[in-house]
Amino acid sequence: MNNTGKFSEYVLKDLKTDEDIKEWINIGFEEFLLDNDLNALVKALEYAVRAKDSILGMSKKTGISRSNLYAIFNGKQQPQLSTALKIIKELGYTVKIA
Secondary structure, eight states: OOHHHHHHHHHHHHOOSHHHHHHHHHHHHHHHHHHOOTHHHHHHHHHHHHHHSOHHHHHHHHOOOHHHHHHHHTTSSOOOHHHHHHHHHHHTOOOOOO
16 A cells, blocks of 8 residues: 555544544645645545545535546546535535634
8 A cells, every 4th residue: 555545544544523524624724725725625525525425425415426526536626616615515514714
């Protein structure tokens, strides 16, 4: 297994509760706000999806094609804000401006 696979495995083992997952998404969002690089938020969402469900399950719930989700999570496609918000909503969370 490569280092990326080991890191993913480590992160997913750490995301056990809703609080863990919310904190992970918040960290990704804060990173995005600091450097305007959407990749941190997208990766946080990917791990949250994998921790709570699956790419296929999220695809069915959101109506976003599985191939689109994979393209977003692999950095081949940048999501619209509405797409990220739809994923967050389907994960059971909301976004608040503080």
